[in-house]
Amino acid sequence: MASTASARPPGRPRAGVNTVVFAATLSTVRELGYARATVERIAAVAGVAKSTVYRRWPSKGELIVDCLLDAFGPVPLEGDSRAELMSSSIRWAAAKIGEPGVGDAFAGVFSDAVSDPVLREILSTRLQDPYRIALQDALGEPEARVLFFIDVVVGALLHRMGMTGEPMVDADVDALVEMVVPHFADDPGPG
Amino acid sequence: MASTASARPPGRPRAGVNTVVFAATLSTVRELGYARATVERIAAVAGVAKSTVYRRWPSKGELIVDCLLDAFGPVPLEGDSRAELMSSSIRWAAAKIGEPGVGDAFAGVFSDAVSDPVLREILSTRLQDPYRIALQDALGEPEARVLFFIDVVVGALLHRMGMTGEPMVDADVDALVEMVVPHFADDPGPG
DNA sequence: TGTTTTCGCTACCTTAGGTTTCGATACCTG
DNA sequence: CAGGTATCGAAACCTAAGGTAGCGAAAACA
CATH class of the missing domain: 1.10.357.10 (Tetracycline Repressor, domain 2)
Known part of the structure; x- marks a missing residue:
């Protein structure tokens, strides 16, 4: 019944990247301020591609809110x-x-x-x-x-x-x- | 003595543009919000060249503060x-x-x-x-x-x-x- | 091995802040 | 009226950054 809904979806699973990105966001913002904490730099600090960030959060603002x-x-x-x-x-x-x-x-x-x-x-x-x-x-x-x-x-x-x-x-x-x-x-x- | 200091400097005098720019700034910000109120648009609303604005205020932030x-x-x-x-x-x-x-x-x-x-x-x-x-x-x-x-x-x-x-x-x-x-x-x- | 999804990379588009250059213009002085 | 000086307007330009698109590689599962 409902077990099918909770089944793992096919395909490559998402990496456990949110925690790393959140930490990178806070540390980058602390170091450079909000405006200079670009998404590209946050992604680099997190060791993640910029496109991966934008695949999960539709905008910088929503990334910050989640963070x-x-x-x-x-x-x-x-x-x-x-x-x-x-x-x-x-x-x-x-x-x-x-x-x-x-x-x-x-x-x-x-x-x-x-x-x-x-x-x-x-x-x-x-x-x-x-x-x-x-x-x-x-x-x-x-x-x-x-x-x-x-x-x-x-x-x-x-x-x-x-x-x-x-x-x-x-x-x-x-x-x-x-x-x-x-x-x-x-x-x-x-x- | 001090009269020379208060003498009008030579060259073309500055046009009385500040008032117009301030009014244009507030109306543009009200209409479009802060971020979308670009300096270019404010200057256009004021009927003034963008370079004139930057000649008087070194940045958008300082323009807003003066305003x-x-x-x-x-x-x-x-x-x-x-x-x-x-x-x-x-x-x-x-x-x-x-x-x-x-x-x-x-x-x-x-x-x-x-x-x-x-x-x-x-x-x-x-x-x-x-x-x-x-x-x-x-x-x-x-x-x-x-x-x-x-x-x-x-x-x-x-x-x-x-x-x-x-x-x-x-x-x-x-x-x-x-x-x-x-x-x-x-x-x-x-x- | 094939399918599906995510990942990393790169190139790209657009907006906007800010700079520079140059010819035109306004004002004063002589 | 001529010359000097500083401002104005217009346009081209640079750079940073948000956001998008495409593609090959990798990770899971059947």
Whole structure:
């Protein structure tokens, strides 16, 4: 029945190349910045042909989005109270964006998306939505409030990264937590 | 004496072209997005030769920065209390970034700066610093706090613009004010 | 051994940022 | 009006980079 669907397709199997390409992407972006991290160079670092990259990802933007998805993984929704949940999410986002290459790649693909509606849709759907939905469920907040939360947190982290080239320092991440969490603490609706 | 320095230099005077180019830049960016707003097209819209543009601005990035400086103008530091000053600054920034073309141009040049240290320096020095210094003076806050303030406000506004393609709605700007102003209200130092 | 699919390589197309050159033009001075 | 000087417009040009196409080789399986 369904076993035929899960059967290995014929032909030469794909090489386990995604992991290598993701690593090459982050290291190249970290070393040269987003714009200078060309697909050709990423492929060379990964030891893979450029055409192989374009066979798997239709554009540089989608490669970066996949790479970021791989780098971020799921949100670790830790904490019992809403305040703990939000604070741990903020610190997790700050830590991830601070990882070498991740912040540059994020800011770069974000900037490309400004001029590219297709890429913007992909960025919003594949990268933002999963986290948005998880936060909506965990916090019980309406979509608009969660989107605002993401705008503030991610926007601030990326703005710092873009303006200074360095991730936000811990003291400012603390300030971000202390600014954002109380704002969402006073529940608008009745208990 | 000094009168010779202020004398008009010989040769054909520069045409009053900056205003036209700035207007053409914003309208082209609004219509096509940042990346598709090529210098060639901007020059064509302005009725000016491409070489004329490059004679005045060494790169597309610096053209955009000058254009944004022209579009923003000085911060209107209105309000007696610190709270009023901050709230009016936030609303002013939101309104400016919401103007047609401005947000796209800002987000676009910001993204270019991620990969370009030279452009990042220009963006930070020419665009951010004047406002940072004015806010430092008006609010009496240390540099780090003002930079954090700018990260949060501008970052959130640009993130919304980049993710949705639309400026932040008034209700969310209100929320931004209500979140940020109280955080800075409690003065950290002794009274 | 044959089939199917992927891989690596290379050559190529297109767009766009940026440079260069050159003749034409505007302004001032004498 | 003639000469000097700097800018303008137009066009040709260079280079980097995203993305495509074609082809032979290699890896699996039947």
